[in-house]
Amino acid sequence: MAGVGSACLAIALLTALYAVAASIRGARTGRREWVTSGRRAMYCMAGLCVGAFVILEAAFLRSDFSYRLVAEGSSTDTPTFYKVTAVWATQDGSLLLWATLLSLFATAVLFLTRRSLRDIAPWATAVLGVVAAFFLCLMLGWENPFDTLAVAPQEGAGLNPLLRHPAMMIHPPMLYTGYVGFSIPFAFAIGALITRHTGADWIRATRRFALIAWTFLGAGIMLGALWSYTELGWGGYWAWDPVENASLMPWLVGTAFLHSIMVQEKRGMLKVWNASLICATFVLALLGTFLVRSGILDSIHAFGASTIGVQMLVFIACVIALSAGLIVARLPDLRSEAKLDSLLSREAFFLLNNLVLVGLCLVIMWGTFFPLISEALTGTEASVGPPWFDRLTTPLAIVLVLLTGIGPVLAWRRVTPRSMLRILRAPVTATGFAVVALLAFTDAAKSLPSLLMFSFVAFVLVVVAQEFWRGTRARRVMTGESWPRALARLTGRNRRRYGGFLAHAGIAVLFLGVAASSAFIQQRDVRLSPGDTVKVGDYKVTYERATAKLGGDSGGTGAPISLGAVMRVQRGGESYILRPSRNYYSTTDPSKGVISRFFDGEATSEVDVRWGLRRDFWLAVRPDLVSLEKPIARADRRFADSPGQVQAVVIQALTELYRQDPPPAAFRAIVSPLVTWIWIGGAIAVLGALVAAWPSPEARLRRVRSLYAARLGRELSRA
Amino acid sequence: MDPSRKRKIRLAAALAAAVCLASVLAYTSFSAASEAAKPSELREGHSYEVTGKVVDGSIARAGNELRFRIRDRDGSKSVPVTYTGSVPDPFREGREVIVSGELKRGMFVADRDSLVTKCPSKFTKQEQSS
Amino acid sequence: MEYALALLVLAALVAVVVARPLMRRGDEERLESGRIQELSAAKEAKYREIRDAELDHQMGKLSREDWRSVDRDLRGEAIVILRELDRLEGRQPDGVEGPA
Numbered sequence A: 001m002a003g004v005g006s007a008c009l010a011i012a013l014l015t016a017l018y019a020v021a022a023s024i025r026g027a028r029t030g031r032r033e034w035v036t037s038g039r040r041a042m043y044c045m046a047g048l049c050v051g052a053f054v055i056l057e058a059a060f061l062r063s064d065f066s067y068r069l070v071a072e073g074s075s076t077d078t079p080t081f082y083k084v085t086a087v088w089a090t091q092d093g094s095l096l097l098w099a100t101l102l103s104l105f106a107t108a109v110l111f112l113t114r115r116s117l118r119d120i121a122p123w124a125t126a127v128l129g130v131v132a133a134f135f136l137c138l139m140l141g142w143e144n145p146f147d148t149l150a151v152a153p154q155e156g157a158g159l160n161p162l163l164r165h166p167a168m169m170i171h172p173p174m175l176y177t178g179y180v181g182f183s184i185p186f187a188f189a190i191g192a193l194i195t196r197h198t199g200a201d202w203i204r205a206t207r208r209f210a211l212i213a214w215t216f217l218g219a220g221i222m223l224g225a226l227w228s229y230t231e232l233g234w235g236g237y238w239a240w241d242p243v244e245n246a247s248l249m250p251w252l253v254g255t256a257f258l259h260s261i262m263v264q265e266k267r268g269m270l271k272v273w274n275a276s277l278i279c280a281t282f283v284l285a286l287l288g289t290f291l292v293r294s295g296i297l298d299s300i301h302a303f304g305a306s307t308i309g310v311q312m313l314v315f316i317a318c319v320i321a322l323s324a325g326l327i328v329a330r331l332p333d334l335r336s337e338a339k340l341d342s343l344l345s346r347e348a349f350f351l352l353n354n355l356v357l358v359g360l361c362l363v364i365m366w367g368t369f370f371p372l373i374s375e376a377l378t379g380t381e382a383s384v385g386p387p388w389f390d391r392l393t394t395p396l397a398i399v400l401v402l403l404t405g406i407g408p409v410l411a412w413r414r415v416t417p418r419s420m421l422r423i424l425r426a427p428v429t430a431t432g433f434a435v436v437a438l439l440a441f442t443d444a445a446k447s448l449p450s451l452l453m454f455s456f457v458a459f460v461l462v463v464v465a466q467e468f469w470r471g472t473r474a475r476r477v478m479t480g481e482s483w484p485r486a487l488a489r490l491t492g493r494n495r496r497r498y499g500g501f502l503a504h505a506g507i508a509v510l511f512l513g514v515a516a517s518s519a520f521i522q523q524r525d526v527r528l529s530p531g532d533t534v535k536v537g538d539y540k541v542t543y544e545r546a547t548a549k550l551g552g553d554s555g556g557t558g559a560p561i562s563l564g565a566v567m568r569v570q571r572g573g574e575s576y577i578l579r580p581s582r583n584y585y586s587t588t589d590p591s592k593g594v595i596s597r598f599f600d601g602e603a604t605s606e607v608d609v610r611w612g613l614r615r616d617f618w619l620a621v622r623p624d625l626v627s628l629e630k631p632i633a634r635a636d637r638r639f640a641d642s643p644g645q646v647q648a649v650v651i652q653a654l655t656e657l658y659r660q661d662p663p664p665a666a667f668r669a670i671v672s673p674l675v676t677w678i679w680i681g682g683a684i685a686v687l688g689a690l691v692a693a694w695p696s697p698e699a700r701l702r703r704v705r706s707l708y709a710a711r712l713g714r715e716l717s718r719a
Numbered sequence B: 001m002d003p004s005r006k007r008k009i010r011l012a013a014a015l016a017a018a019v020c021l022a023s024v025l026a027y028t029s030f031s032a033a034s035e036a037a038k039p040s041e042l043r044e045g046h047s048y049e050v051t052g053k054v055v056d057g058s059i060a061r062a063g064n065e066l067r068f069r070i071r072d073r074d075g076s077k078s079v080p081v082t083y084t085g086s087v088p089d090p091f092r093e094g095r096e097v098i099v100s101g102e103l104k105r106g107m108f109v110a111d112r113d114s115l116v117t118k119c120p121s122k123f124t125k126q127e128q129s130s
Numbered sequence C: 001m002e003y004a005l006a007l008l009v010l011a012a013l014v015a016v017v018v019a020r021p022l023m024r025r026g027d028e029e030r031l032e033s034g035r036i037q038e039l040s041a042a043k044e045a046k047y048r049e050i051r052d053a054e055l056d057h058q059m060g061k062l063s064r065e066d067w068r069s070v071d072r073d074l075r076g077e078a079i080v081i082l083r084e085l086d087r088l089e090g091r092q093p094d095g096v097e098g099p100a
Helices: A002-029 A032-061 A068-073 A080-089 A091-112 A120-141 A166-195 A201-231 A242-267 A271-291 A309-329 A346-368 A370-378 A386-409 A417-441 A448-479 A483-493 A495-519 A626-638 A644-660 A676-693 A697-718 B003-032 C002-023 C031-058 C064-089
Strands: A522-528 A533-536 A539-550 A561-571 A574-578 A581-584 A603-606 A608-610 A615-622 A665-673 B034-037 B047-054 B060-062 B065-071 B078-083 B096-104 B107-110
Touching: A002 A032, A002 A091, A002 A120, A002 C002, A032 A068, A032 A080, A032 A091, A032 A120, A032 C002, A068 A080, A068 A091, A080 A091, A080 A166, A091 A120, A091 A166, A091 A201, A120 A166, A120 A309, A166 A201, A166 A242, A166 A271, A166 A309, A201 A242, A201 A676, A201 C031, A242 A271, A242 A346, A271 A309, A271 A346, A346 A370, A346 A386, A346 B003, A370 B003, A386 A417, A386 A448, A386 A495, A386 B003, A417 A448, A448 A483, A448 A495, A448 C031, A483 A495, A495 A665, A495 A676, A522 A533, A533 A665, A539 A644, A539 A665, A561 A615, A561 A644, A561 A665, A574 A608, A581 A615, A603 A615, A626 A644, B078 B096, C031 C064
Parallel strands: B034 B047, B078 B107
Antiparallel strands: A522 A665, A533 A539, A539 A561, A561 A574, A561 A581, A581 A603, A608 A615, A615 A665, B047 B065, B047 B096, B060 B065, B065 B078, B096 B107
16 A cells, blocks of 8 residues: 555646646636646645545554554554554654645635636646645655555554653644645735735635634644643743744744735735735745754754755745745835825734734744854854743733734724723723732732733733623614623624634733743752652642552553652642652663663653642652662563563562652652643634634625626526 | 825834844844854853763762763763753653753853753654753 | 556546546636626625724724714725626616616
């Protein structure tokens, strides 16, 4: 079957190239049949990619170790969920996922626009075909997922234990859906530039795709942060690592794009800005895909160049050159249709918000690429750490949250100043009360940035609540409906507006969590023996006893050995138990003894967190195996040739030895206030985005009716 | 104020803000950056971010402290390191690590929580740092 | 062997699918139906803008005079779109079907 899979990819590549050629031919000669043929070729390509993906998944599910990928990334004892998701844990598999998602999205958008955008769609098809062809080329030329091994091993290497966490396995598909989603508006923007149809049509057709991409990318980023918080042993959710930044940058620019296209839709302004933004978003999405798997920042986090780094760099350079060249060449067609009437308008504030978002992106880009910049400018390679990122992004983030609150209050074109003051009275007063309360009842004054952030978050939440309330009240005046019904109808008829407000509220709540958990975190690293107690903030933590479990950890990751601790946490009246542990996976390294193989493989920290709305209590343990070293070495010698069951009994005895008399273990305890609100805020933002993206039924009805009218006209004229 | 003058003022303000941001970026980054180096390039009295491999058999624990030796990726000259703080899960001998700190009297004293370890898988990187 | 066979089969399948439009050359859809869809989308967007402005006025963000002027501009733009739509669909200005 691997041959069939490879063949699928090869034919998919040829099909993509044909789609490019046919679409361009159709666009230039005006012959519709070539355009239709090109579009159908894209549909075929999607089918082929999906077919290849299914074949690969099947190989993983039946643990077919003749496939190099399955042998390297899975094993017979990997739980089924992780077998399925191990496909995209590898370079080759993730490229296939990218290509498959791209072809599916392209199919969707081309099907939806098959009758409209007659001039732009063929060029968009060609662009999407080129991108798909590039990824297929990468696979066929360098990283073929269907490579087979001459001799299939008995057992696979297994999935990296750190990846055995549900969040980490859903994280790549979500990110890729985000990156791929942004390629759709990009392709249509290029088509619009080429054909000089630079009105808002290409925006209207692809706006939903941009919104869906934004949602998935944001959710993917948050899943990555959640994984870092719950799976890694350092207790943080964001480290300003180049890989993390690589996914955040396109999201920031994508957020700016979502706002500024509204300005072009309504006023015909910012055309150059929008074209540049979507090209930048797509380039950053490619960069995000590329940074994870290349050696470009090889002094810091990508040791050793990968095999496709240069090719991706060349491709990205070509995309930048093409986009910039097109925009400059079409500048006359991108002139604004209107001018900015007043600084006190939605347009002006959207522009301001765009500047802040792009500014944030530039700061992050500077810091991420600083090793290369400093090497180029000064000859020595230097890097900046999280403190620098925090220091520079915090003021911009604070301004951003403030703008998030002002934007919803404004109207398009202009706002009457007196009305503005009246509308802002309640939110400003509420914010004032909030500040006073914070200063009086908490120690928020310790950190000025946090105080500002909290105040602005309060401002945003009151503004959004007020918008919903005033809108519902206005509707009730007109229709006399009940409060809940009026609210539902109001949101239903104005999904973009009220979905957007909901998303704003979600983002504000998210920043609340970020500010509180960064500024007021309490952390302690200690070594404890059973019976010891330590104070962390207001909490008293007691190490009651050690635990040892064989064959099946509670997290479902398939770890053979799990050593941990039972900890009692007390504060005032409340008291609960936490059970952090450490999973030990075996290694196939032949240089290790038969018993030490089980203790010297990969190990992961299984953190235990007590979630709470006000604060989280996070606990991780790192058992010290020093007292077991000699017994393990002795066991290696004595039981080197013993059968598996004997070895299992020996290992059980060793872990029992640890449990009964453990040496002091290293613990990290963290009290993070309001961390849970980060996840809650993110979920609210996603919900808001979904509301905004949902197609409204009336528009659909009218579209169907107008299609019938068109068909009637067509048929009448033919008769 | 006529519209074109308004627009020129806005443009000037935007450019001024951009220049401001650029200079803040440049100034803060160059002054806060720590130089990247290989173990063989370390000099006394200067703080670095060292990238290298953990020497086999060199890992030892003394109370809260972790001690190991770090060598160039393709070399053999190694430097002893003492470190306190969180140790990433993938940390073991033979792995590539990055750690920040200063060389003092032949011993590299690492900053707390600055140890980052790369997982051996080709493209999925796991790391921990604070 | 399996690879070559799969290549041939898949290539043939794809060729059949993409060649069909090239065979049926005579069945040209009217160029204008696409333009009609675009204009309809633009009309929907304009209607939404008019409703939004009305909502803004009801919520007190726009004073009566400001709203009147914005509403006038928007309705003018909507009429331009409607005229173009009517022309393409062969409708009378009052929305009745038939030759203009």
